[in-house]
Amino acid sequence: MWVYIEDFKNHIGETVTLKGWVFNKRSSGKIHFLQLRDGTGTTQGILEKVKVEESVFEKAKELRIESSVEVEGVIREDSRSKGGYELEVTGLKILQIPSEEYPIAKKDHGTEFLMEQRHLWLRSSKQYHIMKVRNEIIRATRAFYDNQGFTLIDTPIFTGAIGEGAGNLFQLDYFDYGKAYLTQTGQLYLEAACMSFGKVYNLGPTFRAEKSKTRRHLTEFWMNEAEVAYYDYQDNMRLQEELITYIVQNVLDHCAESLAVLERDTTKLSGIKPPFPRVSYDDAVKLLQEKGHAIQWGDDLGAEDETVISNQYDKPVMVYKYPTQVKAFYMQPDPERPEVVLCDDMLAPEGYGEIIGASERIHDYALLIKRIEENKLPLDSYDWYLDLRKYGSVPHSGFGMGIERTVCWICGIHHIREAIPFARTLYRIQP
RNA sequence: UCCUGCGUAGCUCAAUGGCAGAGCAUGUGGCUGUUAACCACAGGGUUGGGGGUUCGAGCCCCUCCGCAGGAGCCA
Numbered sequence: 001m002w003v004y005i006e007d008f009k010n011h012i013g014e015t016v017t018l019k020g021w022v023f024n025k026r027s028s029g030k031i032h033f034l035q036l037r038d039g040t041g042t043t044q045g046i047l048e049k050v051k052v053e054e055s056v057f058e059k060a061k062e063l064r065i066e067s068s069v070e071v072e073g074v075i076r077e078d079s080r081s082k083g084g085y086e087l088e089v090t091g092l093k094i095l096q097i098p099s100e101e102y103p104i105a106k107k108d109h110g111t112e113f114l115m116e117q118r119h120l121w122l123r124s125s126k127q128y129h130i131m132k133v134r135n136e137i138i139r140a141t142r143a144f145y146d147n148q149g150f151t152l153i154d155t156p157i158f159t160g161a162i163g164e165g166a167g168n169l170f171q172l173d174y175f176d177y178g179k180a181y182l183t184q185t186g187q188l189y190l191e192a193a194c195m196s197f198g199k200v201y202n203l204g205p206t207f208r209a210e211k212s213k214t215r216r217h218l219t220e221f222w223m224n225e226a227e228v229a230y231y232d233y234q235d236n237m238r239l240q241e242e243l244i245t246y247i248v249q250n251v252l253d254h255c256a257e258s259l260a261v262l263e264r265d266t267t268k269l270s271g272i273k274p275p276f277p278r279v280s281y282d283d284a285v286k287l288l289q290e291k292g293h294a295i296q297w298g299d300d301l302g303a304e305d306e307t308v309i310s311n312q313y314d315k316p317v318m319v320y321k322y323p324t325q326v327k328a329f330y331m332q333p334d335p336e337r338p339e340v341v342l343c344d345d346m347l348a349p350e351g352y353g354e355i356i357g358a359s360e361r362i363h364d365y366a367l368l369i370k371r372i373e374e375n376k377l378p379l380d381s382y383d384w385y386l387d388l389r390k391y392g393s394v395p396h397s398g399f400g401m402g403i404e405r406t407v408c409w410i411c412g413i414h415h416i417r418e419a420i421p422f423a424r425t426l427y428r429i430q431p
Numbered sequence: 432u433c434c435u436g437c438g439u440a441g442c443u444c445a446a447u448g449g450c451a452g453a454g455c456a457u458g459u460g461g462c463u464g465u466u467a468a469c470c471a472c473a474g475g476g477u478u479g480g481g482g483g484u485u486c487g488a489g490c491c492c493c494u495c496c497g498c499a500g501g502a503g504c505c506a
Binding site: 024026027028029030031032033035044046048049050065078080081082101102103104105108109110111112113168184185206208210211212213214215216217218221222223300302303345353354355356357400401402403404405406427 | 432441442443444454455456457461462463464465466467468469497498499500501502503504505506
């Protein structure tokens with residue numbers, strides 16, 4: 001009977017078949033230890049020369065790292081085996097023994113080499129558990145919106161020249177139509193949809209042709225965006241902190257083993273609950289100036305500025321009401337202070353930086369046209385977007401959450417390229 | 432795009448301008464409870480490409496290529 005390693009605890013003493021791979025092998029001459037994985041976990045197969053059939057023992061000698069095998073054996077509890085269970089092997093079917101040495105050794109690899117071997121690196125323990133946490137983050141995100149009565153609206157990946165700005169769109173030929181672009185945000189489409197469904201979200205890939213070369217940037221990354229009709233910027237912030245709390249708590253509940261393998265300090269995650277601290281941009285600038293930063297009111301916050309602010313807290317912090325001049329054209333200016341907009345950026349703790357960008361959107365037709373013109377954007381490519389302000393326009397707000405940045409923070413990993421199965425960066429499109 | 436740094440064995444890294452090395456991996460042998468197993472022996476090199484300085488270059492200079500980190504921008 002085929003049994004997955006995660007179910008071994010329910011089959012102690014039974015003879016079962018494990019279908020998997022050999023990730024390491026140790027031998028003392030008269031006893032072999034096969035380190036086995038099957039996608040659900042890892043375990044150890046043991047072959048003692050005096051107990052097992054001669055032919056099986058000899059066959060096991062031939063195994064190399066990453067051989068694929070079907071192993072028959074009896075499940076035993078044994079504290080000497082990692083995980084507490086081991087398989088006393090009685091039969092061995094070899095599907096394939098690699099003809100060449102497996103490229104990824106047991107230690108000592110640089111990132112460049114590992115990224116070239118990404119298709120194999122995903123088999124490694126740490127990468128496996130990062131992807132398990134990513135899976136849970138996405139599952140929890142969808143569940144959160146389901147529970148809150150949101151409707152999933154899948155926004156297009158091919159778009160015309162519409163979005164937040166210019167210059168950073170990937171361009172491609174689109175039949176006789178001319179140029180099409182890969183989306184850098186689904187927000188404008190979600191704004192359209194929220195006028196029908198009220199509460200909407202998306203979750204999919206987005207593309208930025210920015211020549212960013214840091215551990216926080218990918219050219220293709222996954223984003224969850226939400227948009228809610230009649231929400232103001234404060235409703236918006238409450239929604240964000242509830243979402244992040246829900247995600248973190250679900251990862252803590254469902255990924256304890258992964259977080260342990262990743263050596264994540266979970267005490268830094270278990271306190272992530274509302275309310276999150278809220279700091280106005282004005283106060284942020286004051287704080288930075290007191291600490292001797294050169295920042296002036298009106299400047300955008302730099303990466304180092306964000307780290308200093310987030311280090312003040314052990315929860316994500318929401319910095320709100322940035323200067324209008326540093327933010328996108330569609331953000332609603334504060335009616336009492338038009339020099340700032342009703343936006344917020346959520347900065348993750350421990351120096352992980354911005355994970356959410358959010359704002360209330362302009363709902364007034366004339367004001368939106370004015371802002372598009374002030375930003376020197378082509379008015380005619382926003383025709384349908386402007387339409388939304390002609391027919392039953394209402395205040396509405398939304399945000400975008402970077403999936404990979406959230407994965408980085410929750411896993412406590414160093415670089416965003418490990419937070420996505422196959423990273424696309426400035427200088428890498430393979431594998 | 433700009434700034435900084437790196438490129439030597441399959442991998443990770445050493446080597447005052449003076450004989451190109453180690454650990455891991457691989458191969459062979461040994462070992463009855465291993466935990467990145469261990470022990471012994473062996474094979475393994477156009478020092479990223481090109482040019483220059485020098486009696487002599489892995490090392491210094493020029494140039495090209497590849498990569499990494501950071502800035503800006505953003506999620």
